[in-house]
Amino acid sequence: MLIETLSVFPEMFEPVMSTSILGRARQAGIFDFRAYDLRDWTHDRHRTVDDEPYGGGQGMLMKAPPIYEAVRSIASSGPHPHVVFFTPCGAPFTQAAAERLAMQERLLFVCGRYEGIDERAYDLADERISIGDYVLTGGELAAMVVTDAVVRLLPGALGDAMSSVDESFATGDSGGLLEYAQYTRPAEFEGAAVPDILLSGDHAKVDAWRRENAIDRTCRWRPDLISSARLTDSERALAEQLIARYHGSSQQNA
Structure with missing residues (x-):
C-alpha cells in the first residue's frame, strides 16, 4: 500500500511514520509513505495557498487551484489514489472505515488548515472523513490517526495475523464489542x-x-x-x- 499526504506542513509526518509499529511496517515494505508540500504547486513568490473568503468572515481559506493542481499531479503517476479530505462534514471515522480503507492500493489524504478549504476543492474527494466532533488546527493529525488505524490492519504489520481480531470495535470475531479485560503478572x-x-x-x-x-x-x-x-x-x-x-x-x- 502507498499512503500519501498533501499538506502545508509535510515535516510533521516523518517522526510518526518512522516510529513504533508504523516505522517497522514501513521499513519492512508493508506500506510506503510520501508527504507532499502543497506550496510546491503555487506560482507566486510567497507560495500562497490561502486567501480571504468571499462574503467576509474571520480567517483565511485554502485556495482551490493549488489543491487541484497538486492532486492531479500526484495522481498522474501510478494507480489513481483514493482521495480523502478531512472535514467536520465528513462521515465519522470508525473501525469499519479503517478496514475498508485498508483494502485500497493507494490513499491520498488532503489536509486542510486555517478556516477550511474552498468548497470547490472537495469535488476531488472520493470521500470526506471526520475523526470526531471537535476542532483541530489542521488535518495532519487526523491523517496520522487514520494512517495508524489503517496500517495496523495490513498483513504482517503487527507481526501476528490474528492480533487485531479481538480488539475493541473490530468487525471480526469480536462482533463490534469493546475488548475484554486483560491482565499480566503479578497475579x-x-x-x-x-x-x-x-x-x-x-x-x-x-x-x-x-x-x-x-x-x-x-x-x-x-x-x-x-x-x-x-x-x-x-x-x-x-x-x-x-x-x-x-x-x-x-x-x-x-
Whole structure:
C-alpha cells in the first residue's frame, strides 16, 4: 500500500511514520509513505495557498487551484489514489472505515488548515472523513490517526495475523464489542487479583469468560454499540439485563 499526504506542513509526518509499529511496517515494505508540500504547486513568490473568503468572515481559506493542481499531479503517476479530505462534514471515522480503507492500493489524504478549504476543492474527494466532533488546527493529525488505524490492519504489520481480531470495535470475531479485560503478572496487586478462570488453563472457559466480559464492558461503557453488535439471542438478553443494571431500564431500547 502507498499512503500519501498533501499538506502545508509535510515535516510533521516523518517522526510518526518512522516510529513504533508504523516505522517497522514501513521499513519492512508493508506500506510506503510520501508527504507532499502543497506550496510546491503555487506560482507566486510567497507560495500562497490561502486567501480571504468571499462574503467576509474571520480567517483565511485554502485556495482551490493549488489543491487541484497538486492532486492531479500526484495522481498522474501510478494507480489513481483514493482521495480523502478531512472535514467536520465528513462521515465519522470508525473501525469499519479503517478496514475498508485498508483494502485500497493507494490513499491520498488532503489536509486542510486555517478556516477550511474552498468548497470547490472537495469535488476531488472520493470521500470526506471526520475523526470526531471537535476542532483541530489542521488535518495532519487526523491523517496520522487514520494512517495508524489503517496500517495496523495490513498483513504482517503487527507481526501476528490474528492480533487485531479481538480488539475493541473490530468487525471480526469480536462482533463490534469493546475488548475484554486483560491482565499480566503479578497475579495479585494492590489487593486486586486476576480472575481465577484466567489462571485455570482451560481455554474453552477462558474464551467464554472473555466473551461475557466483553459484553459486560460494552454495556457498562459503550451501550450504544450493543444495537449493532453481533450477538446471539442469549447474549442480547444478557446485554439488556446489564444495560438496565448499569444505566436504568430507559436505556434498554436506546
